[in-house]
Amino acid sequence: MRILHVESGLNSGGQEYRTLAEVRWLRAAGHKAWIVCNQDSEVFQQGLDANVPVIPLTMRATFSPVAAWKLYHLARKLPCDLIHTHSPIDAWIAAPLRFLGLPVVRTRHITNPVRPTFFRTFCYRYGCDHLIPSAEIIREMFEDRNRIPRKQMTVIGEGADLTEFHPNVNGSPFRQLWGAQAGDILFGCVGMLRPEKGQSTFIQAAAHAHKQIPNARFVLIGDNSKPGSPMRAKYRDLVQENFGYDAWQPESHIRLSKETPILMHGHAADVAAATAALDVAVVPSSAEAQSRTAPEALCLGKPVIACRVGGLPEVVDHEKTGLLVPRKDPEALAEAMIRLAKDSALRRQFALAAAEEGEKRFSLDARMKETLEVYEKVLFKRTSSERCCSKNSN
Known part of the structure; x- marks a missing residue:
């Protein structure tokens, strides 16, 4: 698979750490994976330090037609099979790309409730093909407050790399x-x-x-x-x-x-x-x-x-x-x-x-296998839908 992760955050925390870990895992497993991020972000430098391919893109506002256009052309040029977003700004920027034929998966990393306004709910429900809440409580909030269908969500929590985190580590x-x-x-x-x-x-x-x-x-x-x-x-x-x-x-x-x-x-x-x-x-x-x-x-x-x-x-x-x-x-x-x-x-x-x-x-391997299943499900659904549309047009 060829996965383009997008992270607009400027500072580094658990969310950015997880994104880098996922990209490293994908590449080690033989997939192609990149991170698009702001050049002045900590993720950009951490990616360089970890030999993770990082691609600079200025993302400062949720409404950014220029950033969306550049992201679209980048995704087509690489090319990538799927875009995976992680923060509100990059999720809004990537949302239109879904309607231009690019599959989009979004992870929600935090428990802050999303206000059930029309535009916010629209972005979560229709701006991505599938939503990955990082905890069951987040999925429940989306289902109850924002009316996101359960079938559109898969809970995938945090995972640890068992080659680094195991009982024999010397402290x-x-x-x-x-x-x-x-x-x-x-x-x-x-x-x-x-x-x-x-x-x-x-x-x-x-x-x-x-x-x-x-x-x-x-x-x-x-x-x-x-x-x-x-x-x-x-x-x-x-x-x-x-x-x-x-x-x-x-x-x-x-x-x-x-x-x-x-x-x-x-x-x-x-x-x-x-x-x-x-x-x-x-x-x-x-x-x-x-x-x-x-x-x-x-x-x-x-x-x-x-x-x-x-x-x-x-x-x-x-x-x-x-x-x-x-x-x-x-x-x-x-x-x-x-x-x-x-x-x-x-x-x-x-x-x-x-x-x-x-x-x-809580192994990272198990979490990433669950993530790959989401990717495969989204791509299969997209392919099936395109075949159906093609058959109907003929």
Whole structure:
């Protein structure tokens, strides 16, 4: 197959990471795949770094006849079999191409409800051949609020590359870097520093938990690369307020101890090894589709504490692979941390179940095979329709 992915986002997050991972997988499996994106976007540079073919196209507004025309000619020139869009702007730009004979698949990565206006519903229902919600809760919202037929949607959640994320990944170098000792119980939150990712809840919960569990340690892994973002400074201030010191390790060179039980690592190039260093992964998001960090942690064999929001309950099996707690509730999150810190047998039980569930349900291979089935279904339907039209015209 020849698949043209289109991503108009300028910054990098889980959605862009997933798009790059899908293109890499397709190419490794023998398919042709490209990413069309803004040249000044982080995806463009990340694609170059990963040897993924990226094609620059300026996409700044939903109504952009010039961008749509250029995308159409690019798709015909390559040529591609199908266009796969990921963000609102690129979805609107690609929508007219469907009526010019190019099949379009759209993924909805976030749980924000789509207002049931005529034009928005039209774009989702008629601007693509098939819609891929990344969580069951998103599909339900589309069906209930926007009247998108169930048969036009296929839920495909996050997947982890099992060659990178598996229980044998060595996290020791990160534990040594952070100063974690053998008896320390290490809780970690992996993700971009953004309000909806819940790092503030994690920091406050850590302050509560450490009072009862002296050997509990806490790590924030991630940064916010958006120019001018105040998030790093905000969380540094919050740690200072709750713990009394600057925990930003790249500058303070802080190491974990009873007196300094929390640190902010910043960006980690090797997310698998950083997550493998944890005893428990925490996903304290206040809004989330499925989060790529939760499936990755499960595949690494890590118990997960997550908030009961969005599609996270579809990933974390409460009392089997981890624990679910209310959103924006530091006390409830602290109680879950304390419970797992005190019960090593329960941690081991959750870890074994997590590894099994991760391999069975959240492999990238399985997710991409589901995606290929969607592509094949769309192309078969298109071909059948064209044959029918041709027969009728004759």
